Amino acid sequence: MPGNIKEALACWNRDGNQSGHRERWKIVPACIWSTIWLERNQRCFENKSCSMEKTKLKCLTLFYFWCKHEYPHEDEDITSMLESLRSS
Numbered sequence: 001m002p003g004n005i006k007e008a009l010a011c012w013n014r015d016g017n018q019s020g021h022r023e024r025w026k027i028v029p030a031c032i033w034s035t036i037w038l039e040r041n042q043r044c045f046e047n048k049s050c051s052m053e054k055t056k057l058k059c060l061t062l063f064y065f066w067c068k069h070e071y072p073h074e075d076e077d078i079t080s081m082l083e084s085l086r087s088s
Contacts, residue, residue, distance in 0.1 A: 027066050035059040 002008040012029055035058050042048045050058070057075075064072045064081055072078050 024063075024067050027063060031059050031063040031066065035062055 002011055009029060013026065035055060038058075039050060039055050042050070060078050060082070061072060064078050067081065
């Protein structure tokens with residue numbers, strides 16, 4: 001288990017180098033951290049919160065947007081893109 005962010009990213013990049021989608025793999029930590037940071041700000045400054053499922057969907061939507069440079073039209077778009085990453 002990594003002890004800090006630097007170690008976590010080193011493990012993530014090491015494991016991602018075995019993937020056929022290296023560039024997309026590198027985006028994932030930033031998507032997770034960005035989504036959590038935005039959720040934290042909503043909770044702290046706007047007194048709003050989302051469910052865990054909604055937060056996960058926001059993270060996947062952000063990942064899709066950063067990879068495709070467009071917002072998904074349906075949840076199925078996100079699912080099919082994630083399946084294409086697994087099948088390669």
